[in-house]
Amino acid sequence: TQLLEQSPQFLSIQEGENLTVYCNSSSVFSSLQWYRQEPGEGPVLLVTVVTGGEVKKLKRLTFQFGDARKDSSLHITAAQPGDTGLYLCAGPETSGSRLTFGEGTQLTVNP
Amino acid sequence: GAVVSQHPSWVICKSGTSVKIECRSLDFQATTMFWYRQFPKQSLMLMATSNEGSKATYEQGVEKDKFLINHASLTLSTLTVTSAHPEDSSFYICSARGQVGQYFGPGTRLTVT
Numbered sequence: 445t446q447l448l449e450q451s452p453q454f455l456s457i458q459e460g461e462n463l464t465v466y467c468n469s470s471s472v473f474s475s476l477q478w479y480r481q482e483p484g485e486g487p488v489l490l491v492t493v494v495t496g497g498e499v500k501k502l503k504r505l506t507f508q509f510g511d512a513r514k515d516s517s518l519h520i521t522a523a524q525p526g527d528t529g530l531y532l533c534a535g536p537e538t539s540g541s542r543l544t545f546g547e548g549t550q551l552t553v554n555p
Numbered sequence: 556g557a558v559v560s561q562h563p564s565w566v567i568c569k570s571g572t573s574v575k576i577e578c579r580s581l582d583f584q585a586t587t588m589f590w591y592r593q594f595p596k597q598s599l600m601l602m603a604t605s606n607e608g609s610k611a612t613y614e615q616g617v618e619k620d621k622f623l624i625n626h627a628s629l630t631l632s633t634l635t636v637t638s639a640h641p642e643d644s645s646f647y648i649c650s651a652r653g654q655v656g657q658y659f660g661p662g663t664r665l666t667v668t
Contacts, residue, residue, distance in 0.1 A: 479659075486559075486648050486659035487599070532598060541604065542589060543650075543657065548598040 446471040446537055450546035458554050460522050465549045467533035468515045474536060476516045477543070478507055481530040490518075523553045557583045559651045561660035568639055568667055575635045576663045578649030584629035585651035590622075593646045593662075605632055629653075639667040 449468045457463055467476065475494045479487035491500050493509035493516060500507045504527075506519040520527055533546040558581040568574050578588060587606050591599040603619075605611035605626035613619045621643075623635040632651075636643055644667045649660045 484646075484662065484664065486561075486650075486661045489656075489658070530596065541587070542601060545598045548596075550596050 446473070446535070446544050448533055448535060448544055448546040450531075450533055450549050452549060453547060454550045454552075456552040456554065457523055459524055461553075463520050463523055463551070465518045465531055465533075465551075466515070467517065467546050469535070470514065471538075472513050474513070476509060476513075476533055476535045478516070478518055479532040479534065481532060481548075482528075487532055520551075523551075525553045525555050527551060528553050557581075557651075557653070557655045557658045559585075559649065559658045559660040561647075561649055561663050563663060564661060565664040566666070568665070570640055570667055571638055573635055573637045574639055574665060575633055576647055576649075576665075578632045578634070578651065578660050580630045580651040580653065580658075583651075583653045583655045585632075585653045586629065587652045588626055588632040589650040589652070589657075590624060590632075590634050591648045591650065593648060595646075599648060602634075636665065639665070641667045643667050 451466050477492045478490045481487040491507045496511045496513045498509040504521045508517045531549045534543040560579045562577045590602045593599050601614050602617045603611045603613045605624050607626050607629050611624040626632040646662050648662045
């Protein structure tokens with residue numbers, strides 16, 4: 445089984461601060477996805493990274509895929525209360541039949 | 556992105572009754588559907604994977620006779636929680652995968668009293 449470890453598990457910061465969430469594995473993934481989930485809703489796909497070393501930007505969010513395709517990071521600049529939510533990384537298992545999820549990072553941005 | 560719906564969005568039932576949750580892919584055909592369970596502030600736990608027209612594959616520790624899954628068409632899968640008990644109370648999320656990718660439903664909050 446391919447495992448994804450996310451850190452930190454919980455993060456509470458003030459509006460305007462920067463933060464980084466990490467997603468690490470000892471296994472190689474063909475791609476990794478990042479989702480954000482708000483209470484009472486399903487996860488919403490933010491980005492998919494496919495190429496080793498790839499960097500994608502989504503407004504104040506920057507996603508990076510490690511060169512070896514074993515890890516990824518999500519960096520948020522100048523966090524806002526609207527960024528509050530559960531952030532999940534996920535990657536397809538080698539068999540391709542299902543997604544492996546990280547444990548999630550619960551982010552709270554205080555005004 | 557593609558749309559996946561779930562119905563109902565929340566349900567309260569009495570212990571011992573059965574509850575059916577529907578998952579539909581609204582604008583694409585889903586060859587595979589996944590059912591997850593999620594506890595507060597935790598990640599998603601895969602319960603089972605179903606392919607249209609065949610029996611679902613359950614994850615270890617998930618009782619197939621308790622959580623009945625039917626994937627009768629390329630746009631509909633159902634999860635029936637039979638003889639529900641308070642410990643079955645949780646947030647159930649479906650996900651549908653087709654050629655357009657994999658998308659998640661909005662979830663169903665089940666409370667068993």
